Amino acid sequence: MKFSILVSEGPYTHQAADTAYNFTQAALEKGHEIYRIFFYHDGVNNGTRLTTPPQDDRNIVNRWSELAQEHEIDLVLCVAAAQRRGIADADEARRNGKDADNIAAGFRISGLGQLIDAGIEADRLITFGD
Amino acid sequence: MSKRFLYVNRKAPYGTIYALESLEVVLIGAAFEQDVSLAFLDDGVFQLTRGQQTDELGVKNFSPTYKALGDYDVNKIYVERESLEARGLSLDDLLPLTYEDEDDDWAEKDSIKLVSAAELAEIMQAQDVVLSF
Amino acid sequence: MLHTVNKSPLDRNTLESCIQHALKGSAVLLIEDGVYGAMQGTQKSPMVESAMKAVSFYVIGPDLKARGIDASRVIDGIDIIDYSGFVDLVAKYDKTQSWL
Structure with missing residues (x-):
C-alpha cells in the first residue's frame, strides 16, 4: 500500500517526529511504499543540517536523511513554512539574499501543492503533529 | 477522479499558527479541483468569529x-453546533461566509452549515482524506 | 475510520471530542501522551470504557513502556500494539484522522 505522511512538529520538542519515523520504518519493513513525507508548520525544522544533538541522543535529522537515501523517500519541506522559520536550500538562500543555506541531505523544498498531491496519490495520508 | 478532502480545524487562532497555516493549505488545495470541505469544532469555531482586531x-x-x-x-x-453552544456563541457571532451558486443563476448563498456532532461524524466518515490542524 | 489521539485526556478534551465523533465500527489508537487514556482507574477511564462498546481501542506499547505504565494497568479490552500493528491499522481502515 502507498502511504503519505505529514509531520507538523519540529524535532525534540514534541514526539511527533519520532512517532512518524518509527511508523515509517515499520511501514517499510512490512513492504509498504512511502510516497512522500511532507513537513509543515514547525515540522520543517526536521530538515536543517545544523542540528547538533548531544552524542548520546538520537540525531533526528540524520535519521531522516539516511532513510531517504536507503529507501529513496521523497522528503519535502513546505516552502512558506520553511521561509518563516529560516530553513533554506541554496536556491532559496540566493533568492532571499541570505548568506547561507542549511537544508539537510535528502530533503527538498517545495510548495504546499505537494501535500495535496500526496493526499491524492497515496492510499493513506497520516498526520503526526501536536 | 477527485477525492473528498476534509480540513478539520479544532484550534483557536493567534495563540498558535495552526489556524493560519491550515487556511494556507486550503487556499492552495483549492486549485487541485478536489471535493473540499472544512469542519470547525471545539476551539476551532473561534477562528470564524467576527470582530477580530490584531493591530495591537x-x-x-x-x-x-x-x-x-x-x-x-x-x-x-x-x-459544529455543540462546540458553538459550549462557547456561548451563535451563528450571529460568526463571519458571514457566502458563495455564488453557479447552478442557481449565481445566487448568493451561505457557505456555513450548522451541523450536530453526530452529523459531523458522518461527514468525517464520508471523506477520502482528513487533514487535521 | 481509524482515529489517533496523542493527548492525555486529563489535560485536554481531544480524546473526548474524538469519542464523540467516532462512529460504531471505527477504531481509536492512543499514541504518545494519548496512552494515559488507556489507564484504568483514572477520572477518564469510564468515558473510554463506555466508548469501547461501539469502538475498538488500541494503544502503542512502546509509548506505555516509556511512561512506566505496566500492561496490567491498561483497561481490559484495549489491545496493546507495536508500530507494526499501527501500520496494519492504518492499512485496514480506509482513512485515518489524527486528533491533535
Missing part, C-alpha cells in the same frame, strides 16, 4: 481571508 499584537488579522473562500469554490463549511 502586531500580527496579521487573517480572518477576512475566510470570506474569500467562496471565490475559491470552497463553500462547504461545517460548524
